[in-house]
Amino acid sequence: MSTPTPKNQMTRRQFLARSGALGALGLSLPAFLAACGGSDSSSSGGSESLFFDNWPLYVDPTADGLTGTVDRFMAATGVAMTYGEGYNDNNEYFAKIQPLLGAGKPIEADIIAPTFWMAGRLINLGWTEKLPKDLIPNFSNIEDVYVNPTWDPTGEYSMPWQAGTAGIAYNIDVTGREIKSVADLFDPEFKGKIGMLTEMRDTIGLICMSLGIDPSKIASFEDAAPAFEKLAQAKNDGQIRAFTGNDYTDDLVSGNFAACVGWSGDVLQLGKDSPNVRFVIPEEGGTSWCDTMILPKGVPNASAAAKFMNFCYDPVQAAQITQYVQYLSPVKGVRDELAKLDPELAENTLLFPDDATKARLRSFATLSEDVEAKFDEEFSAITGA
Amino acid sequence: MTATVVRQNRIARNADRVGLGAMIVASICLVALGTRLVSGPMVSVIVLVLILDLVGVLVLAARGGPEARRLLAPYGLLKPGMLWLALFFLAPVWSLIRISLSTKESRFSVNYDFNWAFQNYTKAFSDFGSQFQRAFLYAAIATVLTILIGYPLAYVIAFRGGKYKNILLGLVVIPFFTSYLIRTIAWSTILADRGFVVRAMNAVGLGNVFEWLHIMDNGKLLNTPAAVIGGLTYNFLPFMLLPIYVSLEKIDINLVNAAGDLYSSATRAFRKVVLPLSIPGVFAGTLLTFIPAAGDFVNAQFLGNPNTTMIGNSIQDQFLKQNNYPVASAMAAVLMVSIATLVLLYTRIFGTEDLA
Numbered sequence: 080m081s082t083p084t085p086k087n088q089m090t091r092r093q094f095l096a097r098s099g100a101l102g103a104l105g106l107s108l109p110a111f112l113a114a115c116g117g118s119d120s121s122s123s124g125g126s127e128s129l130f131f132d133n134w135p136l137y138v139d140p141t142a143d144g145l146t147g148t149v150d151r152f153m154a155a156t157g158v159a160m161t162y163g164e165g166y167n168d169n170n171e172y173f174a175k176i177q178p179l180l181g182a183g184k185p186i187e188a189d190i191i192a193p194t195f196w197m198a199g200r201l202i203n204l205g206w207t208e209k210l211p212k213d214l215i216p217n218f219s220n221i222e223d224v225y226v227n228p229t230w231d232p233t234g235e236y237s238m239p240w241q242a243g244t245a246g247i248a249y250n251i252d253v254t255g256r257e258i259k260s261v262a263d264l265f266d267p268e269f270k271g272k273i274g275m276l277t278e279m280r281d282t283i284g285l286i287c288m289s290l291g292i293d294p295s296k297i298a299s300f301e302d303a304a305p306a307f308e309k310l311a312q313a314k315n316d317g318q319i320r321a322f323t324g325n326d327y328t329d330d331l332v333s334g335n336f337a338a339c340v341g342w343s344g345d346v347l348q349l350g351k352d353s354p355n356v357r358f359v360i361p362e363e364g365g366t367s368w369c370d371t372m373i374l375p376k377g378v379p380n381a382s383a384a385a386k387f388m389n390f391c392y393d394p395v396q397a398a399q400i401t402q403y404v405q406y407l408s409p410v411k412g413v414r415d416e417l418a419k420l421d422p423e424l425a426e427n428t429l430l431f432p433d434d435a436t437k438a439r440l441r442s443f444a445t446l447s448e449d450v451e452a453k454f455d456e457e458f459s460a461i462t463g464a
Numbered sequence: 465m466t467a468t469v470v471r472q473n474r475i476a477r478n479a480d481r482v483g484l485g486a487m488i489v490a491s492i493c494l495v496a497l498g499t500r501l502v503s504g505p506m507v508s509v510i511v512l513v514l515i516l517d518l519v520g521v522l523v524l525a526a527r528g529g530p531e532a533r534r535l536l537a538p539y540g541l542l543k544p545g546m547l548w549l550a551l552f553f554l555a556p557v558w559s560l561i562r563i564s565l566s567t568k569e570s571r572f573s574v575n576y577d578f579n580w581a582f583q584n585y586t587k588a589f590s591d592f593g594s595q596f597q598r599a600f601l602y603a604a605i606a607t608v609l610t611i612l613i614g615y616p617l618a619y620v621i622a623f624r625g626g627k628y629k630n631i632l633l634g635l636v637v638i639p640f641f642t643s644y645l646i647r648t649i650a651w652s653t654i655l656a657d658r659g660f661v662v663r664a665m666n667a668v669g670l671g672n673v674f675e676w677l678h679i680m681d682n683g684k685l686l687n688t689p690a691a692v693i694g695g696l697t698y699n700f701l702p703f704m705l706l707p708i709y710v711s712l713e714k715i716d717i718n719l720v721n722a723a724g725d726l727y728s729s730a731t732r733a734f735r736k737v738v739l740p741l742s743i744p745g746v747f748a749g750t751l752l753t754f755i756p757a758a759g760d761f762v763n764a765q766f767l768g769n770p771n772t773t774m775i776g777n778s779i780q781d782q783f784l785k786q787n788n789y790p791v792a793s794a795m796a797a798v799l800m801v802s803i804a805t806l807v808l809l810y811t812r813i814f815g816t817e818d819l820a
Contacts, residue, residue, distance in 0.1 A: 168785070170785045170786070171784065171785050173787070174783075174784050174785055174786075174787050175784075177572065177574060177787060178574050181572065181573065181574035182574055200572075204572060253657075270681075270682045271681055271682045271684055271687065271688075271769065272657070272682070272684065277785075314770050314771065315771070317681065317769070317771060319769070319770055320684075320687050320769055321687065321769060321770065322770060333653075333656055333657075333658065334656070334657055334658045335656055335657050335658075335684075335686065335687070448571070452571055455786070459781065459785070459786050460591070461770075462770065463778065463781040463782075463785065463786065
């Protein structure tokens with residue numbers, strides 16, 4: 080008797096069906112999300128693929144009639160290579176990969192480029208794969224100083240990509256004079272126009288050297304405390320415009336930074352287009368460092384990665400990288416090959432430091448776990464916000 | 465026949481409670497799944513409960529007769545929203561609070577031990593007090609500025625816009641079709657030390673005035689507090705302008721004319737008629753501006769310097785660079801609670817029943 084009209088019933092049925100469908104949608108979401116988490120994109124098909132995530136301005140591109148290393152490698156081996164510039168800051172990149180590697184899952188990249196101390200951390204955490212050295216015969220071309228380095232004592236997990244120097248980069252249009260010393264970074268004339276790197280070992284390392292502290296001999300936080308105080312004071316005074324990662328190059332070229340802590344090769348590259356941008360190892364000395372190539376745990380394309388490493392350790396190829404990036408090559412024989420391409424560059428002491436230059440460079444000490452935690456905390460209290 | 469009716473009636477009487485119960489059970493299931501409170505085979509069990517729960521309600525609605533359907537309908541309508549919020553609001557907030565009271569197993573661990581670690585909150589206050597203050601101060605100044613800029617603009621568009629009304633509104637909104645990030649980075653180019661703004665100001669001698677006013681600092685406009693507040697004001701202006709415009713647009717112009725007929729001056733008519741009627745718009749605009757501005761980190765990141773960081777920057781830094789999820793979560797929780805408290809107070813003092 081009380082049955083509603085068919086029309087009415089239809090609409091209600093429709094309504095219920097639709098709300099049910101919506102409910103089911105909500106229901107399937109968690110399963111969908113869970114499925115997203117464990118995606119493993121196993122590359123099907125014949126040709127190998129490779130993804131190298133590196134720092135910006137760190138490989139020769141295909142431009143000006145020259146074929147870049149990545150393209151030369153693809154042509155030589157047939158590997159489909161993706162080259163990324165995902166690195167801006169070691170800690171930032173670490174935070175990005177930590178949730179995956181920490182949970183035992185692979186990351187997207189096959190080769191990553193942590194700086195030596197970060198490479199040491201990843202190796203200690205067991206988040207790296209051993210290099211398939213039998214596929215890398217050119218490994219024998221490695222410079223002697225990088226054989227079994229402190230961050231990788233057995234030499235099984237890492238190969239240096241490029242090495243370099245941290246010093247002072249400046250824009251002479253803004254400074255109006257040559258910059259020679261770390262003290263210039265604290266000159267009130269440049270108030271609010273100074274950049275510092277979020278790379279603690281370079282920023283603190285340079286300040287340490289200006290205060291007469293040898294950064295290669297630091298063992299505890301107290302050893303470096305005066306440098307932290309000086310930096311904190313400068314920040315509170317408004318001397319520092321920004322703490323940056325590799326993106327300092329933009330502000331340097333645009334003239335927002337009068338001077339900043341920078342990396343040799345970047346600034347030499349920029350100098351080609353903007354002659355007003357210059358680099359100097361300060362009078363007090365600079366820091367030297369090295370970025371590595373590492374295979375993250377569970378790397379999907381280890382053999383393609385090995386092919387690439389082998390390719391880059393051929394002095395002929397390495398020399399072309401060096402010619403463009405202008406960093407220190409870890410490959411023996413690069414200087415001779417570079418002399419054929421660009422004799423002037425082969426004599427540059429920033430690329431091939433002579434003994435006098437080497438004597439002014441220090442590499443930051445390896446910090447123990449607890450000490451490093453303290454350094455990071457104190458440094459982020461100043462830079463981090 | 466009678467038996468069916470009796471059964472239907474019994475179901476109908478309880479349909480109300482069943483509908484509510486089913487919704488709560490489904491929400492709890494989704495929160496449990498979203499927070500990963502359950503693991504392993506229990507996940508399948510919960511998913512099964514969820515399916516049975518939802519299918520059960522549908523069966524009840526299909527079989528229970530019109531009265532049951534009438535009682536169940538509101539819950540059916542509520543359910544998409546409720547379940548959405550359960551999965552994407554309640555579950556994350558639960559995780560946030562839980563992590564904020566946890567400690568990391570070790571420095572680089574991705575696992576957290578829940579142990580009522582209230583020291584995270586102590587640290588959030590002691591280490592980041594100035595960032596909290598700055599966030600609320602900058603957001604408040606920006607909100608006031610958006611009112612001062614947005615109200616007259618909305619007034620002109622609403623009452624004097626005429627046939628250009630839509631074009632004028634379009635001009636306000638169109639820049640915001642571009643990404644928030646790109647617009648903010650564009651400001652860093654516009655305000656750069658050697659950009660045309662600074663050069664033009666120096667050319668006409670305004671540079672020194674701005675230095676004296678502490679808006680500029682050693683020849684730079686970018687990377688100063690003024691730039692951060694300016695960026696916030698710019699980015700949130702439409703969120704203030706549009707609600708004010710809506711509330712002004714609704715005002716019957718005859719009310720203003722009537723005030724005039726009763727020998728009210730134009731100022732008095734504005735004060736006594738237009739302003740009170742537009743307050744709901746200002747109120748809504750304030751909420752839409754202040755809340756996101758207080759948590760913003762983009763403007764301080766690109767337009768600020770190390771001494772103008774806001775709490776959003778600190779949270780971002782702790783989450784994404786320091787990997788310190790517990791302290792970052794504690795800061796986020798404190799920010800949420802402080803904003804909620806401020807908004808509640810604000811609603812109590814200035815709130816109106818009829819929000820625009």
